[in-house]
Amino acid sequence: MTYDTPGFETVAIRSGQRRTNEFEHSEPIFATSSFVFENAAQAAARFSGDEPGNIYSRFTNPTTNIFEQRLAALEGGEACVATASGMAAIMSLCVGLLKSGDHIVSSRSIFGSTTTLFDKYLTRFGIDTSYVDLTDINDWKRAVRPTTQLFFLETPSNPLAEIADIRAVADLAHENNCLLAVDNCFCTPALQQPLALGADVIVHSATKYLDGQGRIVGGAVVGSQELVGEELFGVIRTTGPSMSPFNAWVALKGLETLSLRMTAHSQQALKLAHFLEQHTAVEKVFYAGLESHPQYELAKQQQSDFGGVVSFVVRGGREKAWHLIDSTQILSITANLGDVKSTITHPFTTTHGKVSETVKLQSGITEGLVRVAVGLEYIDDIISDISRGLDG
Numbered sequence: 001m002t003y004d005t006p007g008f009e010t011v012a013i014r015s016g017q018r019r020t021n022e023f024e025h026s027e028p029i030f031a032t033s034s035f036v037f038e039n040a041a042q043a044a045a046r047f048s049g050d051e052p053g054n055i056y057s058r059f060t061n062p063t064t065n066i067f068e069q070r071l072a073a074l075e076g077g078e079a080c081v082a083t084a085s086g087m088a089a090i091m092s093l094c095v096g097l098l099k100s101g102d103h104i105v106s107s108r109s110i111f112g113s114t115t116t117l118f119d120k121y122l123t124r125f126g127i128d129t130s131y132v133d134l135t136d137i138n139d140w141k142r143a144v145r146p147t148t149q150l151f152f153l154e155t156p157s158n159p160l161a162e163i164a165d166i167r168a169v170a171d172l173a174h175e176n177n178c179l180l181a182v183d184n185c186f187c188t189p190a191l192q193q194p195l196a197l198g199a200d201v202i203v204h205s206a207t208k209y210l211d212g213q214g215r216i217v218g219g220a221v222v223g224s225q226e227l228v229g230e231e232l233f234g235v236i237r238t239t240g241p242s243m244s245p246f247n248a249w250v251a252l253k254g255l256e257t258l259s260l261r262m263t264a265h266s267q268q269a270l271k272l273a274h275f276l277e278q279h280t281a282v283e284k285v286f287y288a289g290l291e292s293h294p295q296y297e298l299a300k301q302q303q304s305d306f307g308g309v310v311s312f313v314v315r316g317g318r319e320k321a322w323h324l325i326d327s328t329q330i331l332s333i334t335a336n337l338g339d340v341k342s343t344i345t346h347p348f349t350t351t352h353g354k355v356s357e358t359v360k361l362q363s364g365i366t367e368g369l370v371r372v373a374v375g376l377e378y379i380d381d382i383i384s385d386i387s388r389g390l391d392g
């Protein structure tokens with residue numbers, strides 16, 4: 001970049017691109033598994049690491065590199081490594097950072113597969129996880145053990161939009177010689193930059209807002225050159241969950257409109273949240289952009305907007321919630337989010353279906369809860385589609 005202090009949108013559109021001899025305007029897709037060398041000596045120098053350059057697309061690929069450099073710049077990190085999925089990013093982080101006997105402290109409301117990774121698979125390798133209340137710093141303090149290495153959180157939480165004080169959790173992690181990893185899927189760097197608040201590493205599901213149009217599965221890890229550029233790069237190039245060049249191209253084009261989309265998702269979600277809040281068939285709305293939200297002030301400080309996910313409890317439990325979902329004609333009934341297409345889901349019986357009833361109710365996942373990931377269709381159409389089942 002040759003700009004003095006380029007703004008977020010300029011970085012999202014311009015950074016990372018290196019034009020080839022063909023002078024293409026848009027970024028090219030390098031659909032190649034391997035790269036050739038001018039001679040045997042160059043091959044030897046590339047393999048030994050004496051000469052930088054491409055060898056094989058499991059290690060590096062020029063299209064994937066553009067996505068990585070662009071996302072690193074947007075998060076304010078030194079390095080980024082792209083992965084085949086968001087879960088591959090989280091798994092690689094754990095493999096790179098942890099060893100047998102280590103301990104993780106994690107917020108309780110995290111993505112379902114992340115919980116399964118921690119509880120079912122990492123435990124096999126002698127790594128234990130304690131879960132804490134995202135919003136209660138004393139709960140985090142109490143959970144720390146001498147073997148704790150990693151703090152992990154998602155904010156805003158899914159589906160109840162609770163907000164973690166990233167700075168406070170980062171300080172606590174560092175006092176205990178631990179690293180803080182933040183899953184920044186819901187806000188993206190367009191709305192929240194956890195590294196600037198003290199987090200050490202960011203994980204992403206590029207499947208969600210980074211692509212933003214529901215076309216690919218992908219992920220990324222962002223952080224320091226030492227941790228991500230060297231250690232995690234080594235893990236990923238060796239174990240293999242690299243991002244394909246085509247998926248990287250889709251995601252890097254997605255980044256170009258990220259800021260615009262996140263602003264629009266947030267505006268639409270706030271309108272829906274206001275509408276739901278005054279509706280007599282709705283018991284409670286969970287959205288950090290509402291002044292009634294207990295952490296509205298913290299969310300306003302830490303985020304530049306509130307994101308696209310709104311959850312609410314309808315009166316009448318599961319029957320009414322399912323009726324509402326089944327009455328929609330535009331919204332997609334699917335658990336995915338981060339798409340221009342609005343989606344609607346019943347967390348109790350889908351995303352949290354395997355969680356025990358006690359834990360669900362403890363964490364506020366009730367039978368009447370509905371989650372909407374507000375897309376970019378005309379907002380009045382989204383609201384009337386949801387009204388159909390509320391009024392009926």
Ligand SMILES: *Cc1c(COP(=O)(O)O)cnc(C)c1O
Pocket residue numbers: 085086087088111113114154158183185186204205206207208217218219
């Ligand atoms: C979807 C999601 C993931 C996992 O990402 P995949 O790309 O599906 O592997 C992780 N964290 C959060 C918050 C997610 O929403």
